[in-house]
Amino acid sequence: MIDSFSVLVEKVKKYDPNSNIELLEKAYDVSKTAHEGQQRNSGEPYIIHPVEVAVILAEMELDCTALVAALLHDTIEDTTCTYDEIKAQFGAEVADLVDGVTKLTKLGKLPFTSKEEQQMENLRKMFVAMAKDIRVIMIKLADRLHNMRTLKYMNEGKQIEKARETLEIYAPLAHRLGISKIKWELEDICLRYLDPKGYYDLVEKIAFKRKQREAYIEGILQTLREKTNDLGIENAQIDGRPKHFYSIYRKMVKQNKTLDQIYDLFAFRVIVNSVKDCYAVLGLVHELYKPMPGRFKDYIAIPKPNMYQSLHTTLIGPEGQPFEVQIRTWDMHRVAEVGIAAHWKYKEGGGNPKESDNKFAWLRQLLEWQKDARDESEFMETLKVDLFTDEVFIFTPKGDVVSLPFESTPVDFAYSIHSAIGNKMIGAKANGKMVPIDYKLKNGDIIDILTSSTIHGPSRDWLKIVKSSQAKNKINQWFKKEKREENILRGKEMVERELKKQGFAFNQLFKAEWIELVLRKYNFSTLEDLYAGIGYGAITTNKVITKLKEEFKKTLKPEEIEQILESIAQTRNDKKKKNIPESGIVVKGIDNCLVRLSRCCNPVPGDEIIGYITRGRGVSVHRSDCINVSAGLEEEGRLIDVKWYSTNDAAYKADITIMANDRTSLLLDVTNSIAELKIPIKAVNARTTREQITLINLTLEITNTEQLEKIIKKLKKIDSVFDVTRNKQ
Structure with missing residues (x-):
């Protein structure tokens, strides 16, 4: 433990000689005392974890405040320490950072109706804290990285669960922040647990031809070093490496290829002093080796949204084997490795780390979009789209660059410009030619949106074709505003129907003080807003009634709760037994008829169905498009109308x-x-x-x-x- 902390101190002194080492030592002592007696799954003292998290952040050269928060990041969640105690000893800034990475369940703030809702709210809380201070997510990523490094000490089920969550949320988030160093390691570790056979098979195959590949890499390195020296480029650093395992694995799976069919396994990196030198080296490598058509990308002229800048080109090397070259300056290289950490204003002598910055505009938009998420699955799906690595870069007619999710449409582009443009859109041109609104945008397209003053709103069908959360949110906002009265009526009907289904009277649950709690929890101002939200799908009736039932139960004695629940259950069972046909099918004009679902087409609720009167076996129910029914139409009088019983929950x-x-x-x-x-x-x-x-x-x-x-x-x-x-x- 002392050795790990000594490593941390040495790293900090190296990049920040003026850092407050006494404060770090104090944080270490407080954390060690708070976690006294606690152990990791590996059997090691718990304090090793926060120290290692701080070391990971020190490698990215974070400031002392962030390192102090890293040492204390689990104290509120896993010990008796409170926010106020941390604030009293280390100040509000450190306490806010620690609070930002603390799960809601540990704070006792919210009861959750499902594991998915719990995950959604924890992520939402983290993003809110992250929008105020980006160091929250830096600590969270370092925390997740060290946990993944020690994942072998957890059971197989937890390993797969954590690896999948990391691959879907945290690795893309590291990419969105430009922290490739953490992203690559997270992805490789996830692959090891999600597909161990595929991972170790890949490692073994790459190692098998290591000597041959090392000789190949060394030959190209020597040529590049000699030629850059001849060109007069000073202090150029050139190195070569195989791409990380997950990127190779993903390419093999996506393109359905074997390792032998993946040729560009190597990336050579050239780091120079200036942008001018970058383009000079680009010209040099294009003279030395033939570039592959369509495989050159200029991220210096058009940086990625995560601030990444570099020149990428794929070349045909000796023996016809392709390889990639990345060319960048030293400043660009630092951004490529640690992303957002390289851009903090306060590290450059002044400014506030919490100050608004265009670099975080996507995060603020993300928070706005998530407010209207209908449920946990939609929130998670939207989050994955917002963090997804694949993007397309589109130009406006004036030459501005817009970044959108892969396979976005002109509708996504229109709403990224302004909601008024999207709402009045009637068509689009790509590179001067008319295209349909579901056209898949391609890198470099110049898009011109056609609008009309006579159009006053989007089509609901657009929700099925747009890819970006921004477009979906703005379309939903329009319908939410324009159809408010209709949504309120629909919401009221849905509440009344659900209350009746669960056996409660309106006056039993809809007390003013309980409604106030629901409005506060789900961010609604009035009861009408809540009804409208239910009507357009922002929240489900089940969530609202579940919360009201919790408050209702608090007013009852245990024996009263049991009596009411038994009474409701009995009423519902009696009603179900009385009204619901065993088969789930209602035959027009006939009660207690023998009904069976046909095995030839297996109809399920939602399918259009028709009944066929059999000889001695009652009514056989088929899908309307079943060919067996079509064949029997000649026998008149054998078909009969049937329908699904709407509340049947059979399988x-x-x-x-x-x-x-x-x-x-x-x-x-x-x-x-x-x-x-x-x-x-x-x-x-x-x-x-x-x-x-x-x-x-x-x-x-x-x-x-x-x-x-x-x-x-x-x-x-x-x-x-x-x-x-x-x-x-």
Whole structure:
């Protein structure tokens, strides 16, 4: 422990000789005392963790305040220390940083109705704190990195859960902040736990030809060093390295290739003193080796949104083997390694780290967009889109650059300019030619939006084609504002229906003081705002009523709660037994009729259905598009109208077929995706054709077509999957 802390102190003194070492020592002592007796899963004293987190931040040269907060970052969450005690000893700035990375559950602020809601609110809290002071997320990323480094001491279930969360949230967040050093390590560790076979197989194959590759790299390095010296470029640093494992693995999976088919495994980096030297070196390498068409990117002229700047070019090397060269200045290199940490104004002699900056505009927008998230799944999905690594760079007619998510449309572009442009949009031109509004934008497109003063709002169909959270949010805001009265009425009806379903009277739960608590928790001003929110889908009735029921229960004695719950359950069961047909099907004009669901087409709630009167086996229910029904139409009088009983919650079987390019772990990814939605799989049949196309037939147990569509949509997002269909027969 003392050795680790000594390493921390030495690192700090090296880049900041004036740092307050006494304050660091004080924070170390307070943290060590607070965590006394606590151990990590590895069996080591807990204090090792906060010290290692501080060391990671010191490697990025963070200021003393951030390092003090890192040493104390788990004290509020895992010990008896309070915010006020930290504030009294170290000041409000440190206390706010520690509070920013502390989970809400540990603060006892909110009761959660689900694990997903808990995760959403913890992330939302972290982003709010991050918007005030970016060092919050730096501490959180360092905390997550050290936890991932020691993940081997956790059980397999936790390893997979943490690795998946890290790969979906924290690695993209590190990328968004430009911290490639942390991003790459997080991704490689995640891969080791999510696909250990694929990871170790890749490591072994890369190591197998190491000597051959090292000789290849050394040959190119020697040529580049000699030629840059001849060009008169001083102090140029040139090195070569294989790309990190996850980027190679992702390319193999995405392109369905083996390692031998991935040629640009190497990236050579040239670091020079000036931008002029960058372009001089670019000209040099293009003279030495043939550049590959379409593989040159100038991130110096057009920096990435995460502030990354560099020249990237892919070249054909000796023996026809491609390789990548990245050329940048020393300042650009520091930004590429530690991202946002390289841009703090207070590190350059003055200014406030909490001061607003254009570099954080995306974060403030993210917080605005998340306020209207309908539920946990939408929040997480939107968050992943906002942090996703793939982007396209689009030009306005005036030459300004706009960054949008990959596969964005002209509608996304219009709303990124201004909501008024999006709301009055009637068409778009790409590079001077008319394109449809669902056109997929490509890097370098010049987009011109056509508007009309007679158009007064977007189409709801646009929500299905836009990719950016900004566009979705602005479209939803328009409908929220324009359809307020309609939303209020719909919301009231939905509340009344849910109350009736759960067996409560309106006056039992809708007390003024309880409503005030709900309004405060979900950021609504009035009861009408709440109704409108329910009406347009910003919040579910179940969430509202669950919170009101919690307050109602607080007014009752334990035995009264049991009596009321038993009474409600009995009433609902009696009603269910009385009204709900066992089959879930209502046959027009006939009660207590023998009904069975046809196995040839497996209809589920949401499908259009027709009844077929069989001989001696009652009514057989088919999907309207079933070919067996079509064949029987000639026999007049055998068809009968049937419909689904709307509140039936029975399970139904549905068959789907997945078509994908064959790859390792495909079936595992498919079953994991279905398991995440908590859908039972009743049968699996998988095979691969000669053309290396994998066909997976699944029988699932679902409750309605809406649920089935959600499954199909999720499966289509899996790498290598190119078609998912429901079987008609």
